[in-house]
Amino acid sequence: MPAQYLIIISALVITVCNVIQAAPLDFNRDIRPILSDKCIGCHGPEEESREADLRFDQLETALEDRGGYAVIKPGDPENSEMMTRILSDDEDLQMPPHHAQKELTEQDIAKLKQWIEEGANWEPHWAYVAPKAVSIPEVSNPDWCDNLIDSFVMQELDQQKLTPAADADSITLLRRLCFDLTGLPPTPEMAKQFLNDSSESAHCKLIDQLLGLPHFGERMAMYWLDLVRYADTVGYHGDQDHSISPYRDWVINAFNENMPFDQFTREQLAGDLLENRDVDNLIASGYNRLLQTTHEGGLQQKEYLAIYAADRVRNVSEVWMGATMGCAQCHSHKYDPYTITDFYSMAAFFADLDEAKHFTNGGNSLPTRREPELAVLSPSQREERQQVEQHIQELNREILPALISGDEQTSQLLKQFTSAESELKAIEKSKRLTMISASIKPREMRVLPRGNWQDDSGPIVQSAIPEFLGSLDTPERATRLDLANWLVDAENGSGLLTARVFVNRLWSLMFGHGLADLNDFGGQGSPPTHPELLDQLAIEFVNSGWDIKHMMKLMASSHTYRQQSLSNTQLDEIDPENKLYARQSRFRLPAEMIRDNALAISGLLVNESGGRSIKPYQPAGYYRHLNFPTRKYTSDTNQQQWRRGVYMHWQRQFLHPMLKAFDAPSREECTAERPRSNTPLAALTLLNDPTFIEAARCLAERILIEGGDEEQSQLNFAFQLTLSRQPDELEQEMLLGLLDDQFQYYQTNSKDAEKLLSVGLKKANTTLSQNQLAAWTQVARVLLNLSEVTTRN
């Protein structure tokens, strides 16, 4: 790897020096995507479908002499067969052929022509070139730049003759930071503190405060759990519950404790293989068990072992490498240098996992069995247990002498002893099972031709990293731990690639989308808009010791982050998708945050961390298609009802309709980027789901109790809670008008008020006028449905 990188870097330096033109072509940005999308399907790395011995994932075959002509003659587009074919009217000669449905645009053709004219410079694919440190660029307005992010962003803006947007107002900024870093709205106290602090450091203080809250881990876990496809059920067939919630809590804790990302990686892929491993390492190793499994009657074990192997390769390559290796399951990748052998060699890393037991042991109970599993306590429960045990020991020491001496304290001590004992028992009883990794003799792994599990004709492979990325030098079979170490080894492994992939994901949490394609760092993914910035962030991440909070703070404290999101006509024209960051992005909150926000505003939110998954209200009959066993969903009848979305029971086959309506994924596969839709089903959910009706009513109670005596001050209070601002005149007029009308209605229809107020587990506050409360509930429903409330701005 390092030697390879060196060559690549020197090649880069040369090409960088070559480019002096006004609008210089960048091979990776301008040319590679065209070749990849339009040509490589038939002229690429995959041998079977390669035509004319020509490939455009490298230059050699295009340059070679083909009996008096060459596909590409650098500097001479007129005599390059490529251009002749592209420009030909003859259907038999035309490239790309009509049937491929890969027409080139005029812009594409112009670019290719210019590229050949300029000498057909070739650069290796950006993702496989090591990031290199470059100096901070000079920009038109250095005063605007607070850290390195801003300089690189401004460099691009300068090129496009754009200027950054004005700073967001402090209310918007406050809300943005709170949602981005904790997934929750600001508390009124937090808002007051921030909005009254005019010092320069206010912004940084707030970031530090938010990064220190336990909600930070919950927010980060929301995203990580999408990537690793964490769910509470097995996914296939009967979709029974399986035991895994301690893994979710481990992820939350890891983010909160700011566990370095390299360690975070090792513990998940190979926690069971670590020296002196502890129970937390084992819980973390549950990562390898997160995939969908089945024990459906009539399954063919060999088939499912092949399905599982492929599932793991897809996930590990997507999460850590930004690679779509899944394509290489049946044939070598069409666009990227991953071969079918690479695919099965990667699968071989996981061939030691003890997992076949469930084919026979897994039953239709809830949860079903998925050995190996371990009964565990949470870290705080373990601490508690230690204290109780210590207490018991102390009591033991005291009881015997007390008994002998006939001390009158004896009975007191015995009582204490009994209660401590039962406390200990209760703690032991609260243990939760969790699936873990256990290593056994690795099963044989073969290349499956065309992915066919019944075909044993393929060669046997050993665990290995993709060949074009080098090889692992291990004395014995390379293990999952070797793989994990390689993934985070920035010097001799693919650590810098991993760093790039992960900082790109962090960036998307703070700016709405990635600097590069979140799903695909390969030839078909959109290349980075700011390659140098991505590189500097990756290097910074590694140099900081894989410090996630450091990276989040770096982004949050940049000037780029602080911009307002407002666009303008010019900007809409040049950069509709905000790839240049001449403003902040604006997007609908993710599903969990929509829930959390409503619960927080209404005062219902229960801030408890970890534990079994929770079950909010859900329409009756929603699980009626499930069987083995038939499923009856019982929503929680205690305060579990009002906990955060990250703890919700994740039923893969029937994800809670609220989560689903707001685009949360089923977590059957890796999700690096959720869609953000606006559908009628989402509107119906926010309007009618009992969770939101109850939240609206509790918000109304708060308004009546805490908002003063006047309708005016009550509405102000409501706005402060939901939007951190005051209503304007029109808003007042409309909402107080609504309030008045609704109040009139419920005065004459108080039965209806009763019905509305009875929604939800929480009993309505009967000391308040019920008709007034119902009317305010309606106003609160409007507030919870406002676009401003569900949008991160």
Added chain:
Amino acid sequence: MSFDYQFATHLNRRTFLSQSGVGLGAAAFSNLLNHETQASTAQKQSQQPHFPPRVKRVIFLCMAGGPSHLETFDYKPELERLSGQPMPASITAGQPIAQLQGQELIAQGPLTKFQKYGEGGLEVSDYLPWHAKMADDICVLKSMHTEQINHDPAHTFMNTGTVISGRPSMGSWITYGLGSETQELPGFVVMSSVGGRNPQPIASRQWGAGFLPSRFQGVEFNSSGDPVYYVKPPGGISNSQQGRIVETIRQLDQHRQKTVQNPELETRLSAYEMAFRMQTSVPDLVDMSNEPKHILDMYGAKPGDGSFASNCLLARRLAERGVRFIHLYHRGWDHHGGLDKYMKICCGLTDQPTYALIQDLKQRGMLEETLVIWGGEFGRTPMFQGKGGVGRDHHIKGFSMWMAGGGIKGGTSHGNTDEFGYHAVEKPTHVRDMHATMLHMLGLDHRQLYYQHQGLDMRLTGVEEPHVLGDILG
């Protein structure tokens, strides 16, 4: 098929909206339909067919669990002769097998008689007397084969063309390709009924939109409780009150829009508007009080009973309202044992309603513009399985489905299995061929219907080239 025309007629029907003053411009509606919410590469399907379509919509009758082709449409005298004897090893060697793994493979002859019906002389078993009456309406695909032998992945394969989760289902592909003809209901609706042997589970991924925008996902309609989840306002809130709420949300959002200029807002407001309309259109849809008795009797439907019969009638009503893809599941066809008993139950519940649906569509002139597809996720083994009486195991190498409507040649069959009903030998028809044919009927070229995901042009029909079943098209 003129979209603008449909759109205009629907605009006129928005009665509530004109009364209450809630109303968005046409632009907002087309936004809802065409606007890509996600800031990804602009992937726009024109929502126009690629060539003149034969049908406007599909009603897919999924007989979940895998009905036996050997007791429905595929009569095998040779299997009857061999009944009770070992299956020839040449037929079964090296073949995938489900619950019969490790067991002796004994041939099991058909449990009932077959007769030829209609002008085409199509063979139909005695379990399906109503099908027999409409033999000239249907074309049986006798040489179907699939790749997945367990229920869950086999459904996934039938619906999405692959076994990997997270891919769009056919209904999503089709609404993505053609858009919807209704502004009041979702374009892709799913309903289910039960009866027969212990029903196999069905995952919601079977109607998922996968990587396509969420608005193309199938929406489940329920036979009891709220017809659509959350479609009813909470207790104590009348429709007009709810209208007032939606109206206030709109006005406040639009007011705030002057400051924030959120380009997503129009889409959001349209979604709220359609949500509100669904609060009346959905109850209106399921209210069958205006269906005459003879129609109810024809289906054997008792409104609200959640039966396949009621769902068939609802399917017709959905078709009338412009829903593009209507997917009905009847779960109960997994007959590892008790084959005779459960065939009687399943056929008893589905045979007549299926007949009624076809006849009802026909008498309304709608069969010409509707493709009806019937079939399970796979068929059943020619071999005996004895899980509680004579039964059959899962079978993927040859099974039957049928198509009707849109000029499909009724009274005929396509392809054939071998003399034991094991392998599809004559004109083998893969699931992707069925998909390609269905798309073709809708005026969609399977090659041109794609979506870029993870750098690949993804298609319902996958990477292998499918074949449109040209010989069954009228």
